[in-house]
Amino acid sequence: MKIGVFALQGAFIEHERALLSLGAEVKEIRLFSDFSDDLDGVILPGGESTVQGKLLREGGFLEPLKKRIEEGLPVYGTCAGMILLANKLSNDGNVYLGTLDATVRRNAYGRQLGSFAEELDFKGVGKFPAVFIRAPFVESAGKNVEILAEHKGKIVAVRQGHMLATAFHPELTGDLRIHAYFLDMIRK
Numbered sequence: 534m535k536i537g538v539f540a541l542q543g544a545f546i547e548h549e550r551a552l553l554s555l556g557a558e559v560k561e562i563r564l565f566s567d568f569s570d571d572l573d574g575v576i577l578p579g580g581e582s583t584v585q586g587k588l589l590r591e592g593g594f595l596e597p598l599k600k601r602i603e604e605g606l607p608v609y610g611t612c613a614g615m616i617l618l619a620n621k622l623s624n625d626g627n628v629y630l631g632t633l634d635a636t637v638r639r640n641a642y643g644r645q646l647g648s649f650a651e652e653l654d655f656k657g658v659g660k661f662p663a664v665f666i667r668a669p670f671v672e673s674a675g676k677n678v679e680i681l682a683e684h685k686g687k688i689v690a691v692r693q694g695h696m697l698a699t700a701f702h703p704e705l706t707g708d709l710r711i712h713a714y715f716l717d718m719i720r721k
């Protein structure tokens with residue numbers, strides 16, 4: 534299985550390591566020519582969504598990526614990646630890919646509680662150590678969106694068909710189960 538990891542900005546190397554540990558093949562996507570037809574799925578890493586959105590636009594990725602996701606390309610967005618996938622941001626006028634039927638709040642935990650770790654129940658996976666870094670959460674999700682994890686009543690992980698998004702960073706924990714979940718999603 535070959536997974537494209539967007540390597541424009543942010544925490545992409547950690548995703549690559551997790552995928553390699555699970556036996557997947559990894560392709561870094563920096564240039565549009567890296568975004569080849571042979572990818573079985575793509576990962577949008579955490580980082581800064583405004584910067585990533587700008588780089589995706591400048592790199593000519595935005596429309597083609599949106600189209601391929603709409604056509605069924607499996608995608609996993611962590612944190613900033615979740616923001617890029619959302620079709621609405623409650624505290625920001627931008628929409629980037631807009632393929633995920635969810636309203637997402639950026640920096641939803643405020644500055645003070647910007648970063649923290651907590652164990653959550655992740656549906657189909659079990660207890661999972663979640664690392665949040667200036668994280669968003671999902672304020673509301675469409676009917677087709679399955680809620681996979683919550684933190685204090687806020688939605689922090691969702692799946693809509695072939696799209697997976699988490700507000701937290703499994704790639705920073707060494708726990709590979711959510712990456713394994715994504716690879717399973719692709720297989721099925």
Ligand code: GLN
Pocket residue numbers: 578579580581582583611612613614616639640666667668669
């Ligand atoms: N706060 C960042 C944003 O709004 C996301 C943080 C992250 O990806 N860890 O894009």
